[in-house]
Amino acid sequence: xxxxxxxxxxxxxxxxxxxxxxxxxxxxxxxxxxxxxxxxxxxxxxxxxxxxxxxxxxxxxxxxxxxxxxxxxxxxxxxxxxxxxxxxxxxxxxxxxxxxxxxxxxxxxxxxxxxxxxxxxxxxxxxxxxxxxxxxxxxxxxxxxxxxxxxxxxxxxxxxxxxxxxxx
Numbered sequence: 001x002x003x004x005x006x007x008x009x010x011x012x013x014x015x016x017x018x019x020x021x022x023x024x025x026x027x028x029x030x031x032x033x034x035x036x037x038x039x040x041x042x043x044x045x046x047x048x049x050x051x052x053x054x055x056x057x058x059x060x061x062x063x064x065x066x067x068x069x070x071x072x073x074x075x076x077x078x079x080x081x082x083x084x085x086x087x088x089x090x091x092x093x094x095x096x097x098x099x100x101x102x103x104x105x106x107x108x109x110x111x112x113x114x115x116x117x118x119x120x121x122x123x124x125x126x127x128x129x130x131x132x133x134x135x136x137x138x139x140x141x142x143x144x145x146x147x148x149x150x151x152x153x154x155x156x157x158x159x160x161x162x163x164x165x166x167x168x
Contacts, residue, residue, distance in 0.1 A: 029101045032101055
């Protein structure tokens with residue numbers, strides 16, 4: 001399978017079975033994340049793996065769109081250090097790392113969904129309080145991960161639109 005196949009099979013999964021994500025699978029997701037490019041190779045990332053019921057329930061309250069966190073066996077919280085060489089690029093670095101994790105989850109047969117936290121301040125503060133993050137670490141998003149409880153339909157291949165392409 002190629003990279004395009006993985007991209008086209010990826011879909012947002014919001015409902016999970018109760019089966020745990022193995023330590024091998026979690027480590028594979030983190031390897032994929034840290035393989036992402038970053039501005040000036042600054043690698044601003046830190047990752048929190050949350051499996052505690054109480055913490056996942058609290059994270060699900062961080063955003064009106066974060067409900068899947070409560071039902072996922074694992075929530076990964078990518079965070080970025082703000083004291084880096086190119087701080088304005090750190091969220092871009094984190095987006096690349098997050099996309100890598102979503103694609104790796106697809107390859108592993110897992111489901112995942114990306115739930116935005118940054119740059120919405122009240123969401124950031126709720127995640128910060130739940131995890132006890134240090135001041136210099138900014139939560140970027142929540143990624144609920146687990147085995148899909150239902151089939152989802154990927155839409156990646158359908159999104160190609162020639163009208164959005166401009167040649168100069």
